Amino acid sequence: xxxxxxxxxxxxxxxxxxxxxxxxxxxxxxxxxxxxxxxxxxxxxxxxxxxxxxxxxxxxxxxxxxxxxxxxxxxxxxxxxxxxxxxxxxxxxxxxxxxxxxxxxxxxxxxxxxxxxxxxxxxxxxxxxxxxxxxxxxxxxxxxxxxxxxxxxxxxxxxxxxxxxxxxxxxxxxxxxxxxxxxxxxxxxxxxxxxxxxxxxxxxxxxxxxxxxxxxxxxxxxxxxxxxxxxxxxxxxxxxxxxxxxxxxxxxxxxxxxxxxxxxxxxxxxxxxxxxxxxxxxxxxxxxxxxxxxxxxxxxxxxxxxxxxxxxxxxxxxxxxxxxxxxxxxxxxxxxxxxxxxxxxxxxxxxxxxxxxxxxxxxxxxxxxxxxxxxxxxxx
Numbered sequence: 001x002x003x004x005x006x007x008x009x010x011x012x013x014x015x016x017x018x019x020x021x022x023x024x025x026x027x028x029x030x031x032x033x034x035x036x037x038x039x040x041x042x043x044x045x046x047x048x049x050x051x052x053x054x055x056x057x058x059x060x061x062x063x064x065x066x067x068x069x070x071x072x073x074x075x076x077x078x079x080x081x082x083x084x085x086x087x088x089x090x091x092x093x094x095x096x097x098x099x100x101x102x103x104x105x106x107x108x109x110x111x112x113x114x115x116x117x118x119x120x121x122x123x124x125x126x127x128x129x130x131x132x133x134x135x136x137x138x139x140x141x142x143x144x145x146x147x148x149x150x151x152x153x154x155x156x157x158x159x160x161x162x163x164x165x166x167x168x169x170x171x172x173x174x175x176x177x178x179x180x181x182x183x184x185x186x187x188x189x190x191x192x193x194x195x196x197x198x199x200x201x202x203x204x205x206x207x208x209x210x211x212x213x214x215x216x217x218x219x220x221x222x223x224x225x226x227x228x229x230x231x232x233x234x235x236x237x238x239x240x241x242x243x244x245x246x247x248x249x250x251x252x253x254x255x256x257x258x259x260x261x262x263x264x265x266x267x268x269x270x271x272x273x274x275x276x277x278x279x280x281x282x283x284x285x286x287x288x289x290x291x292x293x294x295x296x297x298x299x300x301x302x303x304x305x306x307x308x309x310x311x312x313x314x315x316x317x318x319x320x321x322x323x324x325x326x327x328x329x330x331x332x333x334x335x336x337x338x339x340x341x342x343x344x345x346x347x348x349x350x351x352x353x354x355x356x357x358x359x360x361x362x363x364x365x366x367x368x369x370x371x372x373x374x375x376x377x378x379x380x
Contacts, residue, residue: 003033003034003035003372004033004034004035004082004369004370004372005034005035005036005037005079005081005082006029006034006035006036006037006081006082006083006084006085006364006367006369007036007037007038007039007075007076007079007081007083007084007085007106008022008026008029008036008037008038008039008084008085008087009039009041009072009084009085009086009087009091009094009095010022010038010039010040010041010086010087010088010091011040011041011042011065011088011090011091012040012042012043012044012045012047012048013042013044013045014044014045016045016208017288017289018087018088018113019045019047019048020047020050020288021113021172021173021174021288022047022087023047023050023051023052024173024174024176024356024359025173025356025359025360025363026038026051026052026055027052027176027356027360028173028356028357028359028360028361028363029360029363029364030052030054030055031357031360031373032360032361032364032371032372032373033371033372033373034364034369034371034372035056036054036055036056037055037056037058037075037079037081038051038055038056038057038058039058039060039072039075040057040058040059040060040061041060041062041065041068041090041091041094042061042062043057043059043061046265058075060072065090065091065093065094066094068094069094069097069098069101072094072095072098073097073098073101073102074102075098076098076099076102076104076106077102077103077104080104080106081106082106082107082367082368082369083106083107083108083109083367083368083369084099084106084107084108084109085109085110085111085363085367086108086109086110086111087111087113088111088113089112089135092108092110092111092138092139092142093134093138095108095110096108096110096138096139096141096142097138100141107143107144107367107368108141108142108143109142109143109144109145109146109363109366109367110139110142110144110145110146111145111146111148112145112146112147112148112152112153112156112285113148113152113172113285113286114152114283114284114285115149115151115152115155115283115284115285115306115307115308116131116132116135116152116155116156116159117155117159117306118155118282118283118305118306118307119212119283121282121283132159132160135156135159135160136159136160136161139156139160139162140160140161140162140166142166143166143368144166144167144168144366144367145162145166145167145168146167146168146169146170146363146366147167147168147169147170148169148170148171148172148285148286148308149169149285149286149307149308149311150169150307150311151306151307151308151310151311152169152285152286152307153167153169155306155307168362168365168366170359170362170363170366171286171353171354171358171359171362172286172288172291172354172359173354173355173356173358173359173360174288174291174292174295174351174354174355174359175291175292175295175351175354175355175356176355176356177356179268179292179295179296180296182266182268182269183268183269183271183272183296184269184272185266185268185269186269187269187270187272187273188269189234189259189261189270191232191234191259192234192269192270192273192274197273200230200231200232201230201231201232201275201276201338202231202232202233202234202273202274202275202276203222203231203232203233203234203274203275203276203277203278203334203338204233204234204235204236204270204271204274204276204277204278204293204298205218205233205234205235205236205277205278205279205280206235206236206237206267206271206277206289207235207236207237207279207281207289208237208238208239209235209237209238209239209240209241209242209245209260210239210240210241211241211282212281212282212283213237213280213281213282214280214281214282214303214324214325215235215241215245215280216241216244216245216248217280217325217326217327217330218233218235218278218280218330219233219245219248219249219252219254219258220248220252220327221280221327221328221330221331221334222254222257222258222331222334223252223253223254224327224328224331225331225334225335226254226257228331228335229335229338231257231338232257232258232259233254233257233258233259234258234259234261234270234274235258235259235260235261236261236262236263236264236267236270237262237263238262238263242260245260246260267289268292268296271289271292271293271296271298272296272297272298274293274298275299275338275341276298276299276300276301276334276337276338276341277289277290277293277298277299277300277301278300278301278302278330278334278337279300279301279302279303279309280302280303280330281302281303281305281324282303282305282324282325283305283306283307284305284306284307284308284309285307285308286307286308286311286312287302287308287309287312290302290308290309290312290313291312291351291354294312294318294347294348294350294351295347295348295351295354296348297344297345297347297348298344298347299319299337299338299341299342299347300313300318300319300337300342300347301319301320301321301322301330301333301334301336301337302319302320302321302322303321303322303323303324303325303330304321304322304323304324305324309321312350312351314350318342318346318347318350319337319342319347320332320333320334320336320337321333
């Protein structure tokens with residue numbers, strides 16, 4: 001039997017969740033016996049090194065996505081892959097244009113990982129129109145669109161005028177075989193190491209230090225909570241808001257109880273050891289860190305942002321859901337999460353479908369590619 005050939009078009013531009021998710025998904029494709037060509041529009045960040053060795057990496061190194069169009073068109077025309085998965089918005093536009101220019105029947109599937117209208121809520125009407133225009137013109141040409149959560153699919157269908165039957169909702173490949181083992185490593189933080197930690201509960205948040213994550217509201221909520229009871233807060237991540245957030249901790253009088261601990265390539269020991277995990281975002285697609293915390297049995301609290309937390313937390317039954325930007329509500333939610341934590345087994349059961357194997361198989365079905373082998377356990 002001929003080995004199916006899949007092309008994946010994406011940019012690796014940093015140390016974010018999309019790149020990590022893509023490495024998990026690529027591993028799932030390889031384990032299913034699929035030959036994978038990875039077309040990288042850009043190749044930056046630590047996750048480039050985590051690409052599975054079996055994947056054929058083709059670096060396009062384009063300054064912009066549009067400048068990669070000739071190279072992608074040539075690839076599609078010459079190699080004629082069975083299907084092409086475009087994993088980010090600009091990659092999707094390039095893929096659809098390339099197929100049209102190459103005049104080949106390659107099946108194209110787009111992946112949408114962000115709630116589009118939620119991410120543009122603070123933009124002007126003109127800015128939103130300019131962003132929606134290529135979606136309306138090009139996305140209906142895709143053979144299928146994978147959305148990471150039902151609200152993401154509904155939002156894109158409304159914006160693009162795309163029939164609902166064109167969408168597949170597939171959970172992100174968040175839980176890899178190595179997650180539990182990596183979580184067993186040392187936390188390497190004095191507030192969480194067994195030899196130095198106290199009885200004071202430690203709250204953890206993870207994400208880029210940028211407005212989307214709304215860590216400013218988290219800090220203000222933590223200040224309210226800390227006034228009621230002893231607690232500590234660790235935020236893992238780097239970004240442009242570091243100085244502002246550091247200044248806010250001093251302004252609120254909580255600098256000694258908050259650690260902006262920077263980026264960690266392995267946040268899972270801290271995630272497993274924390275008393276509570278908090279997601280304070282203004283918008284998401286499907287927040288991987290929330291799923292990871294639950295997979296490790298850590299209680300969670302999240303903002304009811306578009307989209308993801310409401311579905312993942314079963315409407316609030318698996319952890320407090322609070323309004324976005326509401327300092328008092330977030331403080332109260334954290335208090336409830338510490339005082340009445342959800343049983344770890346229930347959290348782990350709720351995210352069981354977020355495994356690499358389950359997600360990869362669903363993607364291959366959407367791509368029209370049949371796996372040729374049974375999956376094996378790998379440790380990426």
